[in-house]
Amino acid sequence: MPEKPRFRTVIEPFIIKSVQPIRMTSVAEREKYLKEAHYNLFKIEAQNVLIDLLTDSGTGAMSSEQWAAIMRGDESYAGSVSYQRFEKAVKEIFGFTHVIPTHQGRAAERILFSVMCRAGDVVPNNTHFDTTRANVEFRGAQALDLVIDEGRDPASIHPFKGNMDLEKLEALIKRVGAGKIPLCMLTVTNNSGGGQPVSMANIKATRTLLNKYGVPLYFDACRFAENAYFIKLREPGYENISVREIVQEMFSFGDGCTMSAKKDGLVNIGGFLCTNEGDLARQEKDLLILTEGFPTYGGLAGRDLEAIAVGLNEVLNEDYLLYRISETKYLGEGLTNLGYPIVQPPGGHAIYIDAKALLPQIQPLQYPGQALSIELYRAGGIRTVEIGSVMFGKIDHKTGTEAPGAMELVRLALPRRTHTQSHIDYVLEVAKEVFDTRDQIPGYRITEQPPFLRHFTAKFEPVKSS
Numbered sequence: 069m070p071e072k073p074r075f076r077t078v079i080e081p082f083i084i085k086s087v088q089p090i091r092m093t094s095v096a097e098r099e100k101y102l103k104e105a106h107y108n109l110f111k112i113e114a115q116n117v118l119i120d121l122l123t124d125s126g127t128g129a130m131s132s133e134q135w136a137a138i139m140r141g142d143e144s145y146a147g148s149v150s151y152q153r154f155e156k157a158v159k160e161i162f163g164f165t166h167v168i169p170t171h172q173g174r175a176a177e178r179i180l181f182s183v184m185c186r187a188g189d190v191v192p193n194n195t196h197f198d199t200t201r202a203n204v205e206f207r208g209a210q211a212l213d214l215v216i217d218e219g220r221d222p223a224s225i226h227p228f229k230g231n232m233d234l235e236k237l238e239a240l241i242k243r244v245g246a247g248k249i250p251l252c253m254l255t256v257t258n259n260s261g262g263g264q265p266v267s268m269a270n271i272k273a274t275r276t277l278l279n280k281y282g283v284p285l286y287f288d289a290c291r292f293a294e295n296a297y298f299i300k301l302r303e304p305g306y307e308n309i310s311v312r313e314i315v316q317e318m319f320s321f322g323d324g325c326t327m328s329a330k331k332d333g334l335v336n337i338g339g340f341l342c343t344n345e346g347d348l349a350r351q352e353k354d355l356l357i358l359t360e361g362f363p364t365y366g367g368l369a370g371r372d373l374e375a376i377a378v379g380l381n382e383v384l385n386e387d388y389l390l391y392r393i394s395e396t397k398y399l400g401e402g403l404t405n406l407g408y409p410i411v412q413p414p415g416g417h418a419i420y421i422d423a424k425a426l427l428p429q430i431q432p433l434q435y436p437g438q439a440l441s442i443e444l445y446r447a448g449g450i451r452t453v454e455i456g457s458v459m460f461g462k463i464d465h466k467t468g469t470e471a472p473g474a475m476e477l478v479r480l481a482l483p484r485r486t487h488t489q490s491h492i493d494y495v496l497e498v499a500k501e502v503f504d505t506r507d508q509i510p511g512y513r514i515t516e517q518p519p520f521l522r523h524f525t526a527k528f529e530p531v532k533s534s
């Protein structure tokens with residue numbers, strides 16, 4: 069066991085070996101970029117962003133050990149040694165029998181749901197991430213979010229706000245019948261619900277319930293190490309158990325998982341799909357060959373597999389996890405002290421501002437989250453992402469009416485090992501200026517949008533107050 073820290077400051081447990089310059093821009097320049105991008109931050113060029121908190125996915129810094137491993141990459145088409153090292157790391161940590169590499173998480177999702185889901189099926193999850201939902205719906209199935217009620221209330225304090233609501237899950241199984249539910253998912257941590265963890269007790273209870281009805285349990289494992297660290301910090305009985313062992317126990321309750329290694333794999337690209345079932349693995353590999361590649365590389369280079377193998381082990385380092393969770397908490401507490409309503413308590417990879425509570429003058433269908441994101445960019449070059457009605461609003465194509473999303477959040481996601489504390493202090497100063505002028509922030513309307521995953525490409529314009 070490491071010694072308990074004697075000093076209050078949690079330092080970045082690494083030194084900087086390579087740097088990438090970032091560029092200051094003026095408010096006038098950023099206003100021009102916003103107009104050119106039709107107020108969609110996905111369309112702003114990265115060189116015009118100062119602090120990019122759009123996502124923690126694929127944006128982290130790799131370690132010198134990972135860069136060294138990249139040189140070992142074996143690029144053989146079939147049976148590469150790099151695949152063996154990758155497979156060994158995944159099996160040791162997650163414990164599943166079959167490991168299928170994919171180029172990122174959504175490729176694993178597409179293959180999983182193509183094999184397991186039929187039209188008319190229902191897939192429950194604590195909260196589906198947007199690509200997970202889109203992949204379920206693309207099969208003609210329904211994606212249902214059954215997180216506990218506390219998980220839908222930004223202000224409520226609960227140590228495991230990502231937990232599955234077991235009563236709702238059982239009611240669903242009874243209502244539609246287990247035959248219509250090809251699998252149940254648990255997203256750890258629950259990204260779209262605020263990066264909140266799921267407890268070991270809830271994982272176990274979900275498994276027990278699903279066993280009763282013969283429904284398989286799959287994890288969306290993107291942020292598995294952060295979830296495990298929260299279990300260590302918050303769940304009685306786990307304080308003296310290593311994060312590695314907690315992870316092994318979590319996944320022992322699953323039948324498989326999808327993983328985007330761009331998060332807790334500490335790499336810039338990659339993912340995998342795991343299952344314990346040989347027959348499913350065979351069908352999944354057939355699909356993999358069709359679009360991703362041979363089963364020992366799955367759309368990745370051998371060097372990518374090497375970097376993942378090292379990253380999956382590095383992410384379990386508890387000095388790293390202490391720093392990671394402390395950085396997020398520092399940002400969350402700073403924003404709270406300024407008066408920002410945020411999803412409480414701070415999650416693992418990101419802070420979520422409750423834009424509905426912050427900007428009561430903007431109706432949900434004038435997108436308060438989008439409005440706040442735009443303002444943070446305009447004021448200080450900070451890029452964030454709306455997780456609200458732009459991302460999750462539902463349009464009824466028959467009537468042309470739109471139902472808002474469940475919450476109006478703005479996510480400030482922290483790339484792993486990328487920013488220092490002074491970057492976060494700067495974000496807080498910008499946030500203060502935006503907070504002080506929040507009454508003047510306008511709502512937005514959509515002028516053009518695609519039929520699905522609209523947040524990536526929709527165009528907006530400010531709604532002029534009359």
Ligand code: F0G
Binds near residue numbers: 122172174259338339
């Ligand atoms: N599941 C969760 C919970 C995610 O957060 C993501 C990606 C995916 C699946 C898909 O993985 O991007 O590798 O295909 N989340 C990123 C984000 C994009 O910004 O939260 P992917």
